[in-house]
Amino acid sequence: MFLISQNYHTDGTVPWHILCDFDGTISLTDTTDQLLEHFAQPGWQEIEQQWLQGHIGSKLCLQQQIALLDMSVNELHQCLDRIEIDPGFMELVKITTQFQIPLTIVSDGMDLVIRHILKKHHLQHLPVIANRLVQTAERTWQLEFPNENANCISQSGTCKCKVAQQYPREHIILIGDGRSDFCLAAAADYVFAKKSLIQHCREHHIPHTAFSGFSDIYRPLAKLLHSDFELDDSAMVIT
Ligand SMILES: [Mg+2]
Ligand SMILES: [Zn+2]
Incomplete structure (x- = not known):
């Protein structure tokens, strides 16, 4: 058992709040990619290329790709039932629940998809907090963006830094792995980074700890919650 005290307020008044990415962070594969590979009509890779080359933001990319999906609800569920999550996430949830640290999943993926996988576990x-997947007919779907922000640097569907602004009285810990996390990484008080988010944090001198699975996080997270955290110490790495 890892020791995290209930005194998680950094200065007696400011509590922590964990905002955790889903695709590639909790799920081991990207759920949107998985669905597109199984069910999208031709054309989705070209849209992906447009995004990779920076011609369009992720919002436009996702909107156009989801419109190409041809799948029933049952097919959607069967595909999602094969997606694995990092088993260490269960322990993180237990720890945060036990010590009353709010944990919110913030994703530039799709709400129905995430909720289905969470329910299974x-x-x-x-x-x-994610983009809204809406079924428009038996085999057609569209994506809606209740959390977008026209000023988002990454032009994503769900702007994570805008979401973080909903919690002005809390210190934000971001756990993430990629591009959809870039805009929040600079604004968060601390970052646990995986994959391309590690390089992004290094290049931008963002305080972070690199990890490859949730079991790497328990100890440094416990230390962080106990520390007298210096917000301007950009060199801080917790091991
Ligand atoms: Mg991700
Ligand atoms: Zn943003």
Whole structure:
């Protein structure tokens, strides 16, 4: 058992709040890519290229790609049931629940997809902020963007830094792995980074700890929650 005290307020008044990415961070594969590979009509790779080359933001990319999906609800669920999550996430949820540290999943993926996978793991109580997947006919779908921000540098569907602004009285810990996390990484008080987010944090001198699975996080997270955290110490790495 890892020791995290209930005194998680950094200065007696400011509590922590964990904002955790989903695709590639909790799920081991990207759920949107998985669905596109199985069910999208031709053309989705070209849209992906437009995004990779920086011609369009992720919002436009996702909007156009989801419109190409041809799948029933059952097919959607069967595909999602094969997606694995990092088993260490269950322990993170247990720890944060036990010590009352809010944990919100913030994703530039799709709400129905995330909720289906969470339910399978009995984690449906976790709050999810993501793009809204709407079924428009038996086999057609569209994506809606209740959390977009026209000023977002990454032009994503769900702007994570805008989401973080909903919690002005809390210190934000970001856990993430990629591009959809870049805009929040600079604004968060601390970052646990995986894959391309590690390089992004290094290049921008953002305080972070690199990890490859959630089991790497428990100890440094416990230390962080106990520390007298210096917000301007950009060299801070917790091991
Ligand atoms: Mg991700
Ligand atoms: Zn943003």
